[in-house]
Amino acid sequence: MIKNKSHYNIIIIGSGFAGITAAEILADTNLSLLLLDENIHFGGQLLRKIPEELGEYSSYKTDKIKKIGFSFLEKVENKKIDLMNQTVLLGVYENNEILIEYNREKTYTLKYDILLFATGSRERFLPFKGWTLPGVYSTGMLQVLIKSSGILPAKKMLMAGSGLFLFAAAYEYLNNGGKLMGIMEQSPFWNKIKFFPQIFHQYPKFLEGARYLSKIYFSKTPVKYQRHVIEARGNKTLEEVVVGKIDKNGELIEGTEKTYQTDTLVIGYGFVPNIEAPQVAGCQLEYSREKGGWIVKVNDLMETNRDNILAAGEITGIGGAQKSLNEGKIAAHTILDKLSLENKKPLVSSLKKLLKERKHHMSFVKCFNSLYRIKPKTILGIPDDTTVCRCENIDMQSLKKAVQMGCYNPNALKIMTRCTMGPCQGRICAPVIYDILQILCQKNPEDMGLFSVRPPLKPVSIKSLGNIQNIE
């Protein structure tokens, strides 16, 4: 959808939970509002469903939080706000200006009064030998294939990784007729018990988790804890996966190797915030591994250090839909306040209540991200000949050598090795390289800084870039 407006009161980047929550509230005002998203559909990675044009899904079940999300989405789509899908944010400039690309055809510059980043998160990866083989997919890809296209990557496969999402994806796969050879969880079983102090404020998550685990249990899928993928092997595509046991420090125990014959392996090691857009906008970031790595620094009102730029959702700490919902509401509240508007529809909850809720969410964030953190010994154990940066084919040995030569920060490492310089621009490997650098240099990531980011934020064709539409 192409719009012919060049100025909006509010532009929201990302239509996931945080973005649509804020949009849903702000849409009831007279403000001009644009919500844009890179994907074909609105709703982000959580709110996916079989598109109407594809067909009807006969057994669609959804939980409470997704129901809320889908109802917001419906409201947003029916309101008079402007929506742009397949729209990529390329840059954020001085004078409240942004550059966007629509549908790989045209670029536009737009002005905002207030910009809200709700760019969400992406998956975290732990490189192992052979993870570049076709047939190794992410848990996110598994869910996207099932939920958006109704397709399984294989009828039978193996899953490995760390974190709750691994089990959510396994549940989805089993529910759609897939057969699992096993789930190889990196963290120990007793990690799950450490969640119990959170039960009071997070009981929907517990019910969800219990549902996943019971499905997996009754499907007789072997679930193994403290298991690490050593190697994926195959001639041109995946044929077998070697898994080993790790001790409580994350070190591989020799003689525990087991080989699984499979042409499909699905991996997932948690999430990292999508901070590149706020970074390019000059927003202050902070490093907090217990909140998911590099995150956008916000105050209680979700304001960044940049005037009129706010951030909400996963980019302020990985915590899931409930937290994004809460922060989307706070952000909307702040925006209404800033523009000195009274909302026509009173907010569901008062700011005080929202801020109190957020405290509980942040406590869950810290608990969750710490428990599933990959151990430093496991990261150090990545073999020398393992590709870390997939695009530029930079292996662990090259990174170690560069550090030995004095590359003690991400950008020095990048200049020396070309890591993070391929088409994905470090979105896959940068998070693990931050971990590698921190361990090798024994320095605080905040002292080493981030990989630099410049516009265009994603690869753009010259044709598209040359086709700037000036709307008067």
Add this chain to the structure above:
Amino acid sequence: MEDLRVDNIKRKQQIKLKVNGKEIKAYKGETVLASLIASGHKTLKTNPVSHEPRGALCGMGVCFECTMTINGIPNTRACVTKVQEGMIIETHDQE
């Protein structure tokens, strides 16, 4: 090959795509990547640096491992592109 499409969806409109000159079946509403996976295409490109075979990883527009030429436009991500009747697809693993 076995059918990877789950059977609890009543699919509406079947269409055809041409992948490296060969016809494959798809349904309107699927992404190009989904239709390719369903028809057994795992290897989607050759990495330009190492010349190793590569397939999709993230499935949601982040990793750029599924870029291919779609209707003449090179480096298009198959995972964020919807199929259309008669679409012509050239994967980047053809040397």
